[in-house]
Amino acid sequence: MRLSHLFPPTLREAPANCPTEGLAWLIRAGYLRLFEAGWAYLxxxxxxxxxxxxxxxxxxxxxxxxxxxxxxxxxxxxxxxxxxxxxxxxxxxxxxxxxxxxxxxxxxxxxxxxxxxxxxxxxxxxxxxxxxxxxxxxxxxxxxxxxxxxxxxxxxxxxxxxxxxxxxxxxxxxxxxxxxxxxxxxxxxxxxxxxxxxxxxxxxxxxxxILHCPQCPYAAIEAFATFKKPELSPEPVLPIELISTPGIQTIRDLSVFLGLPASRLAKAVFYLAQTENESPEHLVLAVVRGDRTLSEAKLASVLGARHLRPAPSEAITAVGAVPGYASPIGLKPGVKVIVDDLIPRSPNLVAGANQPDAHLRHVNFGRDFNADLISDITLAEPGDPCPYCAAPLVKASxxxxxxxxxxxxxxxxxxxxxxxxxxxxxxxxxxxxxxxxxxxxAEQYHDEHGLIWPVPLAPYAVHLVALGGRKAPHVIEESERLYGLLQTAGISVLYDDREASPGVKFNDADLIGSPLRLTLSPRTLETATIEVKWRHSGDTQMISLAEVIPQITRWLKEHQTLPPRHEYII
Structure with a gap:
């Protein structure tokens, strides 16, 4: 391919607000264009x-x-x-x-x-x-x-x-x-x-x-990541007690009001869940500890729900609960209760009393309420222990x-x-x-000048540059001859035959990222040589024009082979 014919021309700058470096280089080098409906592969x-x-x-x-x-x-x-x-x-x-x-x-x-x-x-x-x-x-x-x-x-x-x-x-x-x-x-x-x-x-x-473990292979998308939940120290189960909490409706406010850590509180969240296309929605109450965040993805998964949405207040009050002061205690039939598996091992929690401005102290699973299902329904967080080896989990994008x-x-x-x-x-x-x-x-294979493709991926293995233009017809003649020889040898080549300055040609070669750049100029022809530059390292050397085809063929063959195929579990 002659660069003078290649569509589209390179761009001096990336589009405004381009979100990633790799994408910016792909657009600038002419690999693709973006449309509202998708990508155009050029x-x-x-x-x-x-x-x-x-x-x-x-x-x-x-x-x-x-x-x-x-x-x-x-x-x-x-x-x-x-x-x-x-x-x-x-x-x-x-x-x-x-x-x-x-x-x-x-x-x-x-x-x-x-x-x-x-x-x-x-x-x-x-x-x-x-x-x-x-x-x-x-x-x-x-x-x-x-x-x-x-x-x-x-x-x-x-x-x-x-x-x-x-x-x-x-x-x-x-x-x-x-x-x-x-x-x-x-x-x-x-x-x-x-x-x-x-x-x-x-x-x-x-x-x-994702959250992943740096010590073992465990990894999961954030919404479904699990962690090793703590075994709490045993403590005596205390009698349940009604306490006044006027205007206190959030976990944070309740924690401050009572002087208790959020881990001593129970958080109740109501949803309407739909399990099949035509089935009616049903009310679900999810209960998690106050220091943890509910994972809607986990909840939908354990319910087998295809759709989940926050329940309106009228659906909550219909089962005897009070928004802001809700708990699973004393509810009417018609609600499915799902509790996180930390709840049964967390004694003497504070939970809503299902009456305005009141909570219950010393609420215990099994004595004061039960559940239709116990499952892991909370989000894991960075620093939580890996479910397999207990090393702190790490978050990565x-x-x-x-x-x-x-x-x-x-x-x-x-x-x-x-x-x-x-x-x-x-x-x-x-x-x-x-x-x-x-x-x-593209994010893996670029530097501050453009893309750097390995030989097996490169659109063209060789980027041939002719310098001198019309003022150097002997360079053009030799470049055309070499362009034909490279193609005959089965080497994919992009030939920069444009009337442009050396700086523009070299910048475009770096931008496009072919593994090898071959440069012919009046100076190299004086010694019957050609300059060869590897894009990935920047190393250059001069080789004889008589040896260029066998030498390039040998180099590309050495770099063509990818690591061997093997069987493994990622």
Missing amino acids: PLGKRILEHVLRLLESEMDHLEAQRIYLPPPTTLSSPTPWDTLAQAWNESAPASPLVATQLEAVRTLAQRDLQTYRQLPLIFYHVSPLASAPWEGVSPLHLTQGLVLESFALVSAPTALESFQRRYLQAIGNTLQRLGLPVRLAHAGLPSALSPQLIWAPYPQSHSS GLPLAWVTAPGALEGATFLDENGQSRPIFFAYFRLSFEALILAL
């Missing part, structure tokens, strides 16, 4: 994308996954596997529109053409734009469309999906680590063998976070790159087992966001 960006996809396809081959093309997606009438996970990144965000996927098309294929257990397991995958990009709201950009790799594993039973989930995470993680990204596996749901999980890359500018959801039944799709009995087909859903991946790569 010629340089498309070449990067193709290199990444080639590596991913190799890993999909190891999984014996089959690539297919599917019709354009339609919005589903029921939640997709992504909906719950997407909401977990930002609990305060309103429910997003249902994500459109090709699940309906996969269901139809299974119904029509999958008949017996001998055809299982199956893994399909495809690459396409997806409306409501899966990382919308958790990245520096809020796009409404993204390019994704989607996979569906179809199996005969949920237990068969555990090995698929592990192998898929290995395959994607293998690719990302071979590309030089420091990725980590994080839980994206309540811990279980088949809980949703994601592959995450550090990204300081993102407003999504990053981008979710790939996801694996929990398994589900493929509604209406069945197969005949070895006994001729009809059985439901189960599936797991996998997704990788190319936008998040490209952002993470």
